[in-house]
């Protein structure tokens with residue numbers, strides 16, 4: 001079919017979506033797809049037969065049977081990580097667009113293979129690195145791109161939470177299924193975002209421990225890095241931060257500093273610079289270049305509405321973008337998932353070999 005015909009086809013009909021894996025993330029995808037015009041979730045697949053949808057959606061336990069029985073344009077893969085590759089491969093070979101949760105696969109080779117198949121067959125293959133779909137992060141990107149911060153010198157991120165006071169569950173602690181701990185689970189988001197904001201990372205040196213849960217996957221890590229431009233970076237990541245949710249991003253430039261913070265009760269982006277008062281040698285003037293409007297001042301103990309968190313807004317935007325890319329038959333925002341997979345591997349290699357790893361071009 002010609003490109004224009006295909007486009008008309010998509011514009012005139014509902015995009016039929018199915019979800020594979022109906023755990024925490026699968027539920028979030030379903031909730032957000034329901035908000036998008038002209039999208040119909042036609043079926044859900046989960047190996048667990050005890051799942052209750054509370055909705056009139058067809059249910060399968062075997063993804064191949066679902067794919068072969070239903071007319072599906074696009075799929076969301078929300079299973080444990082080791083299941084991503086065989087499912088994505090099957091879907092792409094059947095001509096179905098794929099949104100796969102992060103990280104795409106357990107190996108770089110698998111990620112490369114999927115990327116090549118999707119490009120060859122002109123299918124959208126997007127990976128769930130949702131930070132770049134967040135409104136504040138986008139604002140931050142334009143602040144950097146418009147040189148409001150000046151020359152970027154350093155970047156630091158922290159992504160940490162405590163599972164709502166619980167522990168990481170089941171497959172996450174099984175390395176053969178998850179590929180690792182908080183590095184592949186959490187730091188992968190910032191490895192992907194750092195390159196989106198500031199270009200290629202050239203060298204990585206990382207440290208980790210498993211002091212929290214004492215399993216064979218790490219639960220705390222510090223990743224240090226140097227970008228091609230000379231910028232220095234650091235990512236701290238943890239599966240045990242008793243404050244609940246503690247995500248931060250600090251970018252220091254020669255003109256100003258940007259600080260993004262996200263906890264269970266608020267999200268804020270501030271860009272600050274201090275200049276010297278000309279009249280008085282020791283006094284500094286603080287100038288807020290950007291402060292978001294409507295940040296509620298929340299008291300200590302309130303009902304926390306998690307639906308306002310970063311994950312929710314950006315997931316909705318990400319799914320919207322995925323559906324939009326299918327309809328326009330093009331994805332503009334670089335997904336860079338193979339490269340992120342390479343960075344994740346380099347972090348683990350650095351820990352295993354106790355040395356700085358140079359990131360090769362693949």
Ligand SMILES: NC(=O)c1ccc[n+]([C@@H]2O[C@H](COP(=O)([O-])OP(=O)(O)OC[C@H]3O[C@@H](n4cnc5c(N)ncnc54)[C@H](O)[C@@H]3O)[C@@H](O)[C@H]2O)c1
Pocket residue numbers: 020021022023024025026045046047048061063077078079080081083101102103128129130185311
């Ligand atoms: N983008 C993000 O911020 C984000 C957040 C959380 C999780 N994730 C990712 O989403 C994925 C799922 O995580 P989760 O927290 O929802 O896990 P989960 O354990 O809550 O859900 C996984 C579900 O997949 C089902 N499943 C397993 N194998 C299957 C198969 N072969 N076919 C069909 N169903 C199968 C399980 O029964 C389970 O219900 C992971 O890759 C994770 O890294 C991403």
